[in-house]
Amino acid sequence: xxxxxxxxxxxxxxxxxxxxxxxxxxxxxxxxxxxxxxxxxxxxxxxxxxxxxxxxxxxxxxxxxxxxxxxxxxxxxxxxxxxxxxxxxxxxxxxxxxxxxxxxxxxxxxxxxxxxxxxxxxxxxxxxxxxxxxxxxxxxxxxxxxxxxxxxxxxxxxx
Amino acid sequence: xxxxxxxxxxxxxxxxxxxxxxxxxxxxxxxxxxxxxxxxxxxxxxxxxxxxxxxxxxxxxxxxxxxxxxxxxxxxxxxxxxxxxxxxxxxxxxxxxxxxxxxxxxxxxxxxxxxxxxxxxxxxxxxxxxxxxxxxxxxxxxxxxxxxxxxxxxxxxxxxxxxxxxxxxxxxxxxxxxxxxxxxxxxxxxxxxxxxxxxxxxxxxxxxxxxxxxxxxxxxxxxxxxxxxxxxxxxxxxxxxxxxxxxxxxxxxxxxxxxxxxxxxxxxxxxxxxxxxxxxxxxxxxxxxxxxxxxxxxxxxxxxxxxxxxxxxxxxxxxxxxxxxxxxxxxxxxxxxxxxxxxxxxxxxxxxxxxxxxxxxxxxxxxxxxxxxxxxxxxxxxxxxxxxxxxxxxxxxxxxxxxxxxxxxxxxxxxxxxxxxxxxxxxxxxxxxxxxxxxxxxxxxxxxxxxxxxxxxxxxxxxxxxxxxxxxxxxxxxxxxxxxxxxxxxxxxxxxxxxxxxxxxxxxxxxxxxxxxxxxxxxxxxxxxxxxxxxxxxxxxxxxxxxxxxxxxxxxxxxxxxxxxxxxxxxxxxxxxxxxxxxxxxxxxxxxxxxxxxxxxxxxxxxxxxxxxxxxxxxxxxxxxxxxxxxxxxxxxxxxxxxxxxxxxxxxxxxxxxxxxxxxxxxxxxxxxxxxxxxxxxxxxxxxxxxxxxxxxxxxxxxxxxxxxxxxxxxxxxxxxxxxxxxxxxxxxxxxxxxxxxxxxxxxxxx
Numbered sequence: 001x002x003x004x005x006x007x008x009x010x011x012x013x014x015x016x017x018x019x020x021x022x023x024x025x026x027x028x029x030x031x032x033x034x035x036x037x038x039x040x041x042x043x044x045x046x047x048x049x050x051x052x053x054x055x056x057x058x059x060x061x062x063x064x065x066x067x068x069x070x071x072x073x074x075x076x077x078x079x080x081x082x083x084x085x086x087x088x089x090x091x092x093x094x095x096x097x098x099x100x101x102x103x104x105x106x107x108x109x110x111x112x113x114x115x116x117x118x119x120x121x122x123x124x125x126x127x128x129x130x131x132x133x134x135x136x137x138x139x140x141x142x143x144x145x146x147x148x149x150x151x152x153x154x155x156x157x158x159x
Numbered sequence: 160x161x162x163x164x165x166x167x168x169x170x171x172x173x174x175x176x177x178x179x180x181x182x183x184x185x186x187x188x189x190x191x192x193x194x195x196x197x198x199x200x201x202x203x204x205x206x207x208x209x210x211x212x213x214x215x216x217x218x219x220x221x222x223x224x225x226x227x228x229x230x231x232x233x234x235x236x237x238x239x240x241x242x243x244x245x246x247x248x249x250x251x252x253x254x255x256x257x258x259x260x261x262x263x264x265x266x267x268x269x270x271x272x273x274x275x276x277x278x279x280x281x282x283x284x285x286x287x288x289x290x291x292x293x294x295x296x297x298x299x300x301x302x303x304x305x306x307x308x309x310x311x312x313x314x315x316x317x318x319x320x321x322x323x324x325x326x327x328x329x330x331x332x333x334x335x336x337x338x339x340x341x342x343x344x345x346x347x348x349x350x351x352x353x354x355x356x357x358x359x360x361x362x363x364x365x366x367x368x369x370x371x372x373x374x375x376x377x378x379x380x381x382x383x384x385x386x387x388x389x390x391x392x393x394x395x396x397x398x399x400x401x402x403x404x405x406x407x408x409x410x411x412x413x414x415x416x417x418x419x420x421x422x423x424x425x426x427x428x429x430x431x432x433x434x435x436x437x438x439x440x441x442x443x444x445x446x447x448x449x450x451x452x453x454x455x456x457x458x459x460x461x462x463x464x465x466x467x468x469x470x471x472x473x474x475x476x477x478x479x480x481x482x483x484x485x486x487x488x489x490x491x492x493x494x495x496x497x498x499x500x501x502x503x504x505x506x507x508x509x510x511x512x513x514x515x516x517x518x519x520x521x522x523x524x525x526x527x528x529x530x531x532x533x534x535x536x537x538x539x540x541x542x543x544x545x546x547x548x549x550x551x552x553x554x555x556x557x558x559x560x561x562x563x564x565x566x567x568x569x570x571x572x573x574x575x576x577x578x579x580x581x582x583x584x585x586x587x588x589x590x591x592x593x594x595x596x597x598x599x600x601x602x603x604x605x606x607x608x609x610x611x612x613x614x615x616x617x618x619x620x621x622x623x624x625x626x627x628x629x630x631x632x633x634x635x636x637x638x639x640x641x642x643x644x645x646x647x648x649x650x651x652x653x654x655x656x657x658x659x660x661x662x663x664x665x666x667x668x669x670x671x672x673x674x675x676x677x678x679x680x681x682x683x684x685x686x687x688x689x690x691x692x693x694x695x696x697x698x699x700x701x702x703x704x705x706x707x708x709x710x711x712x713x714x715x716x717x718x719x720x721x722x723x724x725x726x727x728x729x730x731x732x733x734x735x736x737x738x739x740x741x742x743x744x745x746x747x748x749x750x751x752x753x754x755x756x757x758x759x760x761x762x763x764x765x766x767x768x769x770x771x772x773x774x775x776x777x778x779x780x781x782x783x784x785x786x787x788x789x790x791x792x793x794x795x796x797x798x799x800x801x802x803x804x805x806x807x808x809x810x811x812x813x814x815x816x817x818x819x820x821x822x823x824x825x826x827x828x829x830x831x832x833x834x835x836x837x838x839x840x841x842x843x844x845x846x847x848x849x850x851x852x853x854x855x856x857x858x859x860x861x862x863x864x865x866x867x868x869x870x871x872x873x874x875x876x877x878x879x880x881x882x883x884x885x886x887x888x889x890x891x892x893x894x895x896x897x898x899x900x901x902x903x904x905x906x907x908x909x910x
Contacts, residue, residue: 027279035187036187036193037186039367041416042448043447044448044834044835047366047835078186078188080185090185094182094185097175097800097803097804099185100801100808101414103365103366103416104366105184106187131842134842135366135840137419137840138808140841140846141843143807144843145843
């Protein structure tokens, strides 16, 4: 099967790759662009470890084909920090120990950032439902929810 | 081991610094199992049996081998029991048989062949070219049916000496223990309750599938990178299965995306090595989620009978349990652990427990957080709850009345040293949660739980740098922040800042053997070894200072990161900081390092008490956990935030096990729910905040008093939630998970 040429933007950088039409965006990010921050936990869109945004919309990159990324703006966990300055969510996750093994962390950070961009003042329930597509098996979510809500409060205060 | 250390007055221990690997993990640059590649790398894929039980008549891989993208195909014929006569025995043979089927496929998902090809897609496509002829055999997946006279035999001769005569060949180990006279005890009771319980198999559900990158040459030298809880056991096992020398295989543990016991053995690693050897190229092999569910190590399913007698004042007069555990198509189900843990929280005069290890056509079970203990606690604590209800007694008071304490003869034999069960119960009784009012439709449950904890072989090395910083090498993969705990303990001994210590999980070529990160042993055993290694370095630092001062070494002591004269008679010298000693260590005797190797045996058993509120919707049968409190003895919390995290994580997994999670097999013996959509683990919107209380009753077997905390947290939830649900629904729940259909059925049966 012949491969398709894809030109897209990832974390602000213009990138190109050749991909088989069966390969997912996640495969392309990880295997062709060496952006291994997004993880494959299930391959069926159930765990959210592969979360990225495409033109600002939160998606599971395992459910999107690599060819569909052509001309799009992709944001991954690697693009959350600005230079050496961590995003407040990243800082708060470290301070709150909102990760244990850390495999779900990239997806949860991408999803949480997306939440705060849409809703700067989420309730606990809204936060829990927004992150319901991101499985974490280590933490019981307690410290994750607290880290996200505290970041939201700090960002509101700062703005 | 003589340990004469302090248990209080810490500078670093008990603080909550940021973890050293935090930055890597929030930026996506931490390297997990599948995040690595090598020049010339091939991609592997595994062909798996679609049958629960079948004889493998023939495997024809010629079409696959002829394909231009395929560089190697392996089957059982490529492993050591064939290539290197007389072959393997014991557990190595079981593991080999599990990672690549021999004469029979023993469960749905059992590996029968594997391919290495030039791309992941090519490997997956080429699997379809392998032709396998099966002769399908009768199968059994249920534990009680597997013990019945007419059950299909999984493997003749697998039973060991412990199994009584006349049992079905699928019963492969038997455990029987206890003390006193249970019949006499039951006769003394005012009320005896006898009941039966069932739990289904669950999976650890780590989010990271198994993944590895293997390179093995025909010179017998290899490199393996893999996600594992223990790279030395991976090294030893892979070397045995491949027929090479252990030391010639260097294994590096990746960052690990959860394990919970499920990554304490090997599955794909020997297969990737065999493919690599055949292709003479590096091979990357990554499991899909479906492969993880079908072909790694879920926990056992269980069927249990409990009988407990109680006096009107709450005294337990006798307790008896029979625990039948299904462990897949190999020996190993922890029926003995279930039996030994079930009554361990209580001070009993008369107790008897029997455990069975039973084989069935399912994947070989692996450890899952306190393996075997949660099921037994579910059954036992449910009966205690029912006794409390019938005798109108407070469930915490009854547990306090019967609680084990220092000196109690444990149900499984030894006498307890200092333990903290009573303290957790007192804290439960005093906790606002226990006296908070319940809403209509809600119920409250409590349960105690016990786990042994483990020491295990441990080797640690600490090297000081000229600038006074330290690098610490430990051999236990860090699953939940243990590098932070190690650095805190080293800082405490050396007296240098936490930030000046770099902790690395060393590969197998760098340290001596380290047992797996299991048994809640890491903070205990690697922590103890870290403290000892740091003390070893301090001894050498003190020697150098003594030499500089020209006084005997016993006239020097170590205080706040400095050598100081031990008293006025030792001489009048200014404190000499660590960095001043290391600065010229090259010319004062050479590099300064500390080492420690041992098998520490004072792990210190662990107890917890959980309080749960649950609400049951009588229309749908759905249960919501509305409030949850974990109270557990940590001995000494080195990094309290990560201790809380262990408590919360254990509770969350217990909630999943109690309410949702189960392996569902069809009549055809195939697993029907092998993706996260159908095997539903708790999501954020399913759970409340999980409150924690850290009780600290120091473990006499650790220099700082540490008890492991990883596993005990999953022992009480099943029972505590079942008790809460039973109170909320007004009917005793005897089978897990308490999924909505089961609750509706129970409500209906109850009228």
